[in-house]
Amino acid sequence: MDPEFARLVDDALADVPEEFLEYLENVTLIVEDWASPDLRSSLGLSHFQELYGLYQGTPLTLRSFAHAALPDRILIFRGPLTRDFPEPEDLRREVTRTVIHEIAHHFGIGEERLRELGWG
Numbered sequence: 001m002d003p004e005f006a007r008l009v010d011d012a013l014a015d016v017p018e019e020f021l022e023y024l025e026n027v028t029l030i031v032e033d034w035a036s037p038d039l040r041s042s043l044g045l046s047h048f049q050e051l052y053g054l055y056q057g058t059p060l061t062l063r064s065f066a067h068a069a070l071p072d073r074i075l076i077f078r079g080p081l082t083r084d085f086p087e088p089e090d091l092r093r094e095v096t097r098t099v100i101h102e103i104a105h106h107f108g109i110g111e112e113r114l115r116e117l118g119w120g
């Protein structure tokens with residue numbers, strides 16, 4: 001793994017307010033180089049649509065009291081981010097934006113609302 005990129009992801013997590021962190025205890029954050037063709041296909045993405053991150057799990061707003069499942073996952077895809085944002089400051093900003101965007105999905109915030117908030 002690219003330690004410089006991992007540090008960007010860690011920095012983004014450090015920006016998450018402390019009161020939200022306890023709700024992320026059951027979320028695993030994984031950095032992968034690229035989304036696999038099978039994953040892209042399962043999401044219905046065309047060849048021209050890029051994926052910077054993905055939340056996999058059950059949002060907190062949809063869980064019952066007796067919810068039991070594997071840990072939720074947030075995937076961050078290094079390849080498309082570093083390709084599309086070659087300038088260090090732009091990459092830092094987009095990694096933070098992507099991490100926050102995927103965490104928001106864990107809290108049940110959808111794409112439309114994220115766009116309204118400037119995170120979409």
